[in-house]
Amino acid sequence: MDNILEQAYSAESFRRQGHELIDMLADYLADATADREDVRAIPWLDPDKQLAYWQEDFQKPLAKPLDLFQDVIAKSIQVHRKRYMGHQTTPTLPVTILSSAVTAALNQGMGVYEMGMVGNTLEKVMTEYLAMKLGFGREASGFITSGGSLGNLTALLAARAAGSNVWNSGYEDGKRLAVLVSEEAHYCIDRAARIMGLGSEGIIKVPVNMKFQMRTDLLEQCYQQAVSEGKHVICVVGCAGTTSTGSYDDLEAIASFSQQHNIWFHIDGAHGAPAAFSPKYKHLVKGVEKADSVVVDYHKMMMTPSLSTALIFKHGGDAYKTFSQRAQYLWTEQESEEWYNGGKRSFECTKAMSALNVYTIFRTYGEDVFKENIEQLYGITTTFAGLLSSNPNFELAYEPQCNIVCFRYKAEANQDKLNQNIRKLLLEEGRFYIVQTVLSGQTYLRVSLMNPLTTESELHTLLSKIEEKASFLIAV
Numbered sequence: 001m002d003n004i005l006e007q008a009y010s011a012e013s014f015r016r017q018g019h020e021l022i023d024m025l026a027d028y029l030a031d032a033t034a035d036r037e038d039v040r041a042i043p044w045l046d047p048d049k050q051l052a053y054w055q056e057d058f059q060k061p062l063a064k065p066l067d068l069f070q071d072v073i074a075k076s077i078q079v080h081r082k083r084y085m086g087h088q089t090t091p092t093l094p095v096t097i098l099s100s101a102v103t104a105a106l107n108q109g110m111g112v113y114e115m116g117m118v119g120n121t122l123e124k125v126m127t128e129y130l131a132m133k134l135g136f137g138r139e140a141s142g143f144i145t146s147g148g149s150l151g152n153l154t155a156l157l158a159a160r161a162a163g164s165n166v167w168n169s170g171y172e173d174g175k176r177l178a179v180l181v182s183e184e185a186h187y188c189i190d191r192a193a194r195i196m197g198l199g200s201e202g203i204i205k206v207p208v209n210m211k212f213q214m215r216t217d218l219l220e221q222c223y224q225q226a227v228s229e230g231k232h233v234i235c236v237v238g239c240a241g242t243t244s245t246g247s248y249d250d251l252e253a254i255a256s257f258s259q260q261h262n263i264w265f266h267i268d269g270a271h272g273a274p275a276a277f278s279p280k281y282k283h284l285v286k287g288v289e290k291a292d293s294v295v296v297d298y299h300k301m302m303m304t305p306s307l308s309t310a311l312i313f314k315h316g317g318d319a320y321k322t323f324s325q326r327a328q329y330l331w332t333e334q335e336s337e338e339w340y341n342g343g344k345r346s347f348e349c350t351k352a353m354s355a356l357n358v359y360t361i362f363r364t365y366g367e368d369v370f371k372e373n374i375e376q377l378y379g380i381t382t383t384f385a386g387l388l389s390s391n392p393n394f395e396l397a398y399e400p401q402c403n404i405v406c407f408r409y410k411a412e413a414n415q416d417k418l419n420q421n422i423r424k425l426l427l428e429e430g431r432f433y434i435v436q437t438v439l440s441g442q443t444y445l446r447v448s449l450m451n452p453l454t455t456e457s458e459l460h461t462l463l464s465k466i467e468e469k470a471s472f473l474i475a476v
């Protein structure tokens with residue numbers, strides 16, 4: 001076949017490559033629990049070398065896609081490895097690798113119903129189900145957006161729309177809006193507030209307690225201080241849980257405060273809201289149903305590929321006020337609440353049909369798979385915390401509430417540097433992947449147990465590896 005486009009669209013070569021790709025990915029998945037030394041969680045290469053490699057690759061003669069994919073896999077971090085314990089990225093359920101292929105093949109837009117007839121409908125079904133699981137009433141509804149950062153920005157915009165007319169009239173002179181949030185909240189909240197023009201003065205950071213939870217006893221004081229400075233507080237944000245430590249704020253207390261002052265209550269539940277699927281852990285999100293809006297990342301604790309974030313509103317109608325604009329070529333009426341025209345409520349116009357991934361999980365395995373995942377991961381983290389507490393070489397930063405735990409190797413001197421270097425050696429070796437964070441000004445090692453296939457045995461090995469690296473570093 002001579003024509004390059006005919007060749008590129010050939011269904012037959014797709015069929016052949018597709019079969020080969022599935023075999024390749026199945027081999028990758030089969031290694032998930034392998035104990036072979038060559039199976040690494042991260043094949044670390046420093047950024048300059050990585051860049052040089054791909055710049056050279058780009059100049060080479062045309063390649064077979066399968067060779068390219070093999071190379072990409074070999075050079076990437078592998079979240080399915082049972083020794084991957086770093087950031088909160090989920091080892092996607094294999095069935096969602098298949099649903100992602102369907103999503104890519106169909107390439108639906110979602111802004112307008114015709115372009116996403118199934119996708120827009122699945123978003124409604126999925127977000128209303130999640131809302132019900134979180135304890136909201138029938139009025140609750142939502143949609144799916146591209147990530148927790150965008151979800152939180154959208155929620156803050158909704159809060160602003162409820163409390164001011166900035167969307168239409170811009171900021172009037174002297175009017176200063178503000179949001180109240182825990183100092184441990186994800187940086188995207190701060191960024192969202194700045195994008196909205198609130199400036200650094202508009203982000204009021206409420207201090208945290210020893211467990212890194214918002215000090216709700218200080219909320220009133222922070223609020224009164226803001227009011228006395230002439231600020232109009234439009235929103236209070238609760239975390240369920242925080243990124244660094246996985247801490248859950250006291251949502252009931254924040255709800256009472258927000259009701260008392262008639263302020264929008266938003267919850268960043270990107271990581272921890274799916275605890276609602278577990279009878280054992282749902283107490284952590286007690287009060288979530290009192291929020292005006294909640295963000296939940298399906299791609300963190302719900303085994304779904306990135307990006308897929310539910311933004312849920314207690315009063316579904318609130319979502320339509322966020323972006324009131326005319327787009328005649330898409331919708332004839334902006335004011336009407338048409339759930340099926342996705343672009344009316346979301347920031348995006350074109351957007352992937354990511355709802356299919358989470359829907360496929362529900363339809364294939366039922367909701368118990370989410371309960372099991374939460375219970376396995378939160379449970380094994382408690383076990384890990386026990387191992388750390390009983391080992392005199394380690395110091396636990398706090399008792400973990402979910403699957404995120406921070407700790408450090410004890411040392412007489414230079415403890416921060418030692419822990420940073422331990423993590424660097426682990427990274428370069430690549431067998432385990434863990435990260436680090438700073439808590440109260442000190443460096444801690446940070447583990448997020450995201451893979452339900454990780455067992456206690458890997459956790460013992462991790463601690464031995466850390467001890468080995470520490471001895472080496474102390475000796476040199």
Ligand SMILES: Cc1ncc(COP(=O)(O)O)c(C=O)c1O
Binds near residue numbers: 186
């Ligand atoms: C609590 C929390 N909120 C928001 C985000 C940002 O979400 P995303 O990475 O989906 O934009 C994160 C990411 O780690 C997070 O942990």
